[in-house]
Amino acid sequence: MATNIKDVSRAAGVSIKTVSRVLNNERYVRPATRARVEEAMARLGFRPSAAARALAGGRSFQIALMCSNPGPYYLHGLIAGLRGRCAAEGVRLIVHAYDIEGTELSEDVRDMLRQLSPDGVILTPPIADLEPVLDALEAANTPYVRISPGISPGRSAAVAIDNEAAARAVTGMMIGLGHRRIGFVVGHRSYAVSNQRLAGYLDALRDAGLGVDLELVQQGWFDFASGQAAADRLLDLRDPPTAVFASSDDMAAGVLAAAHRRRLSVPGDLSIAGFDDTDLARSVWPPLTTVRQPIAVLAERAAELLFERAEPGLRLVPYELVRRETVAAPGAC
Structure with a gap:
């Protein structure tokens, strides 16, 4: 017959509740008591199942x-x-x-x-x-x-x-390289990080004394297709951007695809940055400049x-x- 929690309780000379506390790694068990229970489990070859542990401690694990x-x-x-x-x-x-x-x-x-x-x-x-x-x-x-x-x-x-600071850093880097018309692709409206990243982009423009052109801000939905569509709207402008910052790598990959389709050189004709540093950022060509969000x-x-x-x-x-x-x-x- 398999060893159970009652056997451990008897062998260690403690209550079932105390064995349960040791199994669940709870506080307030004296070190000597914990050692005695653990020794009894090892001696008896006791290996609690998840179900037994849940019953003992009221947890589902x-x-x-x-x-x-x-x-x-x-x-x-x-x-x-x-x-x-x-x-x-x-x-x-x-x-x-x-x-x-x-x-x-x-x-x-x-x-x-x-x-x-x-x-x-x-x-x-x-x-x-x-x-x-x-x-x-x-x-x-x-x-x-x-x-x-x-x-x-x-x-x-x-x-x-700090999504806002990260977006400010990307935009500031582009400004530092000489870009003055920088497009931005906003993420899904339901995500708070979308507004945070947009705020960082706008702050960087203001810090550099650049005006905010709302034509350069296009809506996306954190997916490839919406990034591609946003890029087409940006690149169709009378005065298109020289750089685009998309607030996810998936959308940035869409921007990159739109640039390739138009036979634009990246980064010669158009600089592109993303956000997240997913595997996709290293898989596209050229590999994406991005923010590494350690997911x-x-x-x-x-x-x-x-x-x-x-x-x-x-x-x-x-x-x-x-x-x-x-x-x-x-x-x-």
């Missing part, structure tokens, strides 16, 4: 990642960052994609909580900013951590990069905050401006 149909590169980065951290904690990761336009989103979230009883939830943009979702999690007493929130950053533990690091840090039951507040992770071959001085090539 799974966390949920809530996202809204993100691009494959972004999702891959998130899972890469979470996989190892969850494995180290003995926790299963469940990915739930939601349609933020759905009218039943709040009820869907409540159903997920009832069915899975996750020990915690990690929220990505734009779900991280949806008040009904946050309300549902708080009503269920489910801990959560947000990645790149745009509202109430002190409402929960959260992690992000895997953000996800791993979010998991750490969740497991630590961290206090509310925003923690910033450093970004990096990555210079590659798509940006140069006007007419440099």
